Amino acid sequence: MDFNSGMGAVQRRMAQTQEGVGRRKATFEALGIAAGQHVLDLGCGGGHLLRDLALSVGSKGRAVGLDPSEPQINAAKDLCKELDNVEFSQDSATRLSFADDAFDSVASIQVLEYIPDVDAALAEVHRVLKPTGRFVSVSVLWDHWRFHGPEPKLNEQMHEAFKAHCSHQMLPLQMPAKLARHGFVGAQCTPIGFMNNSLHHNSFAWLASSLLSHFAQKQGIPKADVERWREQLDQAVEDGRFGFVSMPVLTTAIAR
Ligand SMILES: C[S@@+](CC[C@H](N)C(=O)[O-])C[C@H]1O[C@@H](n2cnc3c(N)ncnc32)[C@H](O)[C@@H]1O
Secondary structure, three states, X not given: OXXXXXXXXXXXXXXXXXXXXXXXXXXXXXXXXXXXXXXXXXXXXXXXXXXXXXXXXXXXXXXXXXXXXXXXXXXXXXXXXXXXXXXXXXXXXXOOOOOOOOEEEEEEEOOHHHXXXXXXXXXXXXHHEEEEXXXXXXXXXHHHOEEEOOOHHHHHHHHHHHHHHOOOOOHHHHHHHHHHHOOEEEEEEEEOOEEEOOOOOOOHHHHHHHXXXXXXXXXXXXXXXXXXXXXXXXXXXXXXXXXXXXXXXXXXXXXX
């Protein structure tokens, strides 16, 4: 997925939906933030979590937003512009420029599944966390990310096309073993699934349908088929049989 394109802008809108707020709240609570801490938001996107983290750690603390995408970093800078304890790093999670033991906690919402060498990223997270530092990440079980309502064959084609949008379809299943290999202890996974029955224009489902439509066309699905799929979504809403289901998983672990 190219977050430098229009899809980045759609992603930032998704982060502001009720479901986006919900996963940030779950992440924030699991981090157990205290004033004065140093925290890293890995793949900070538009900076919504980063801003909350910076406000919480206060002037004696430090919040760093890292993202390789310039438009994402710029959006995050704009959102955090009145805060003086925020720093940015336009970089990949696989190659962090921070010293060993630099952070009390690291957060990462829907980022790791986009990183082909996710083990390199986890090794870096472990390196920059202090011993007993906390890592909290959210990744999606993409095989269960699904629209319901359109005709099955076309619906399947659309979802198949979307598989190429990230590197790891079912990363949460592998996280506990990966974290243990990289020196973390106490990994715990909590599903934070949700369902939308509406396609109103600020719903997660509507924004997700825009993203999927755009991506499917790029993957070679004809525009007419994509339009037909969207019409069938609307029809399913009208008939009272539409649903969109997603199953993100919150994973927490402690650096040893
Ligand atoms: C779905 S967005 C999530 C953004 C933000 N965490 C949120 O919840 O709104 C995924 C983000 O991961 C970033 N990303 C992609 N590859 C990355 C990498 N190798 N290292 C760090 N971030 C990466 C993208 O640029 C994008 O901003």
